[in-house]
Amino acid sequence: MTWRWSGSDHGLVSSFPSCLGRSLRRLGPLAVGVAICLAFAGCGTGYRSHREVIAAVDATLAAPSFTLSTDAKLTTGTLQSRLIASGSIDFPQLIADMTISVESGNQKGESETRANGTTVWVRADNDGVNELDLPDGKRWVEGGTEQLTEVQIFQQGTRGLLGVLLTLRAAEATETIGTDNLDDTEVTRYRTSVTYEDAVEAAGPDSDALEQALSLDAPTPVNLTIDVAIGSDGVIREFVLITESDADSTGLAVDYRLGLTDVGLDVDAPEPPPRDETVTGTQAEALFDGLGD
Numbered sequence: 001m002t003w004r005w006s007g008s009d010h011g012l013v014s015s016f017p018s019c020l021g022r023s024l025r026r027l028g029p030l031a032v033g034v035a036i037c038l039a040f041a042g043c044g045t046g047y048r049s050h051r052e053v054i055a056a057v058d059a060t061l062a063a064p065s066f067t068l069s070t071d072a073k074l075t076t077g078t079l080q081s082r083l084i085a086s087g088s089i090d091f092p093q094l095i096a097d098m099t100i101s102v103e104s105g106n107q108k109g110e111s112e113t114r115a116n117g118t119t120v121w122v123r124a125d126n127d128g129v130n131e132l133d134l135p136d137g138k139r140w141v142e143g144g145t146e147q148l149t150e151v152q153i154f155q156q157g158t159r160g161l162l163g164v165l166l167t168l169r170a171a172e173a174t175e176t177i178g179t180d181n182l183d184d185t186e187v188t189r190y191r192t193s194v195t196y197e198d199a200v201e202a203a204g205p206d207s208d209a210l211e212q213a214l215s216l217d218a219p220t221p222v223n224l225t226i227d228v229a230i231g232s233d234g235v236i237r238e239f240v241l242i243t244e245s246d247a248d249s250t251g252l253a254v255d256y257r258l259g260l261t262d263v264g265l266d267v268d269a270p271e272p273p274p275r276d277e278t279v280t281g282t283q284a285e286a287l288f289d290g291l292g293d
Contacts, residue, residue, distance in 0.1 A: 063260070
């Protein structure tokens with residue numbers, strides 16, 4: 001999922017990796033002056049933990065299935081924005097039940113994707129108004145196997161939903177801060193600090209995925225601190241990224257929280273939406289074709 005904050009034109013653009021393409025992009029641009037440049041804040045130690053944290057990124061991105069909970073908040077001056085994503089997904093089986101919503105100022109939008117391995121259903125609402133130009137009484141569009149494989153949530157894979165984790169590839173110093181139990185597995189908690197520029201560079205061929213997940217560009221230094229909980233299987237279960245700036249400079253704060261449970265487990269196929277609320281057949285195919293425009 002994508003949050004992009006760029007300050008050159010004093011604009012905030014929020015876009016999301018959804019099967020709905022253009023519909024959610026209509027939520028931006030939203031007027032707000034934002035400029036972000038991350039300054040390094042060192043944190044202490046341990047070559048072994050440093051390697052474990054970086055290895056956990058690839059292990060997590062390779063997870064075939066999981067239940068996701070994301071809550072990301074941005075405060076810039078008096079404007080507050082929030083992105084929430086929740087649901088379960090099984091990439092090999094093409095099964096998903098995922099909802100993504102965003103609020104920014106007085107604007108609110110939401111998309112939902114359901115897929116059972118052979119059929120996909122999508123909807124998108126912006127301030128309660130259907131964004132897919134559907135007939136009265138219809139809220140969903142149904143697609144078959146061809147549309148299912150083209151849905152962005154599957155096309156982008158784990159990097160579309162978990163791209164923010166790529167910031168951890170820049171970790172050079174980590175602090176082990178304790179152990180816990182999450183998702184029926186023992187986890188070790190680590191803390192690290194990185195700069196955004198270093199994170200993009202360290203992401204290597206995945207830099208685009210990171211920038212789509214979190215794009216920060218501005219002249220005022222902001223510290224970025226990451227807490228992460230890694231299971232005994234090497235997979236991340238909890239991720240918290242916080243950036244805070246001096247209120248007298250940028251007045252910006254970001255709090256990005258992501259949790260994973262049921263990693264590697266089977267995902268139950270969701271129930272289809274009500275038939276009388278769903279567009280099907282050739283009309284649905286035409287609507288799916290239009291989503292990529």
